[in-house]
Amino acid sequence: MKPIIKIDFVSDIACPWCAVGLGNLKQAMEELKDNVDFEVHFRPFELNPNMPQGGQDAIEHLTEKYGLTVDQVKVNQANIRTKALDAGFEFHPEGRKRVYNTFDAHRLLYWAAKEYDLQKQATLKAELLNTYFCLAVNLDDQKNLIDAVTRAGLDHQRAQAILNGDEFTSEVRAEEMTYTKAGISSVPSIILNEQYLLQGAQPPESFINAFEQLIQKI
Template identity: 80%
Template sequence: MKPTITIDFVSDVACPWCAVGLGNLNQAIAQLSDKANFEVHFRPFELNPKMPLGGQDAIEHLTEKYGLTVEQVQANQANIRTKASEAGFEFHPEGRKRVYNTFDCHRLLYWASKEHGLQKQAKLKKELLNTYFCLAVNLDDQDNLVDAVMRAGLDKDRALEILKGKEFADEVREEESTYTGAGINSVPSIILNGEYLLQGAQPSESFINAFEQILQKD
């Protein structure tokens, strides 16, 4: 019987490096699927929890946040697009237009896991990342979130019910507090078997090495 490696993938839908890290993680899992089972849980983290409705121009936000020039931001985005493509995400060539709050995305991801299981949560996570980075559309528009839900094979009406109310808000905030309270302040942060931490958009080789070390210990 194959051992199971549990993975807590702490991330935000608005984080491009989270998409890169997820793609690389999935490549590593595929390479070691004959040696272990992998149980991936997506945990919430908000890069911009106080972002108001309507968001902020992405270039403006990134230059202000990191003290970079427009040219530096554009160069960074081009580099990220290349890394994302290698990881299986084809980012929009013009980049994301605006930066948004992602709390509703996290509520939907929590629902997917709770009511439909981890595989559906993983599909929704991928589709929400595609919505933001590949389609480069408005995350404040609930129609775009519902489209992602439907592409993931989940129920449109149930998603709308959640989006129109406050369901799973407390649960998401509790999970966020758990991980920020444990010292997580940047994403992606990937926790293996509840005890090994990998941070940043690690290449697939780093994940493979970590998995193999865990399997050797077992």
């Protein structure tokens, strides 16, 4: 029987490096799939929890938040697009247009894990990242969230009912608080077997090395 590595992937779909990290993680898991089973849980983190309806222009947001010039932001975005492509995500060539609140997306991810399974949650996670960064559409428009749900093979009517109400609000808030209290302040943060922390968009080789070391301890 193969050992199991539990992975808590703490992230936000508004985080481009989370897409890069996820793609690299998938490559690493594929490399070691014959040696170990992986149990991946996607945990919520909001980079911009107070972002109002309508969002904010992406360039404006990034220059204000990080004190960068417009040119520096564009250089950074070009670098991230290259890294994302290597990780399996083809970001929109013009970049995301606006930055949006992602709480509803986190509620849908919680639902996918609870009422389906972790594989469906992972599929939805990829589709939401695709919606945000590859399609670069309006995340405040519920239709775009529902389209992601449909592409992931989940019940779009159930998803719409969740978006129309407040289901899973307290559960997502509780999970966010758990990881904030644990000291998580940046994403992606990847916790292995609830003991070991990897932060940032690690390359596949770093994940493989961490997994191999962990397998020896199991």
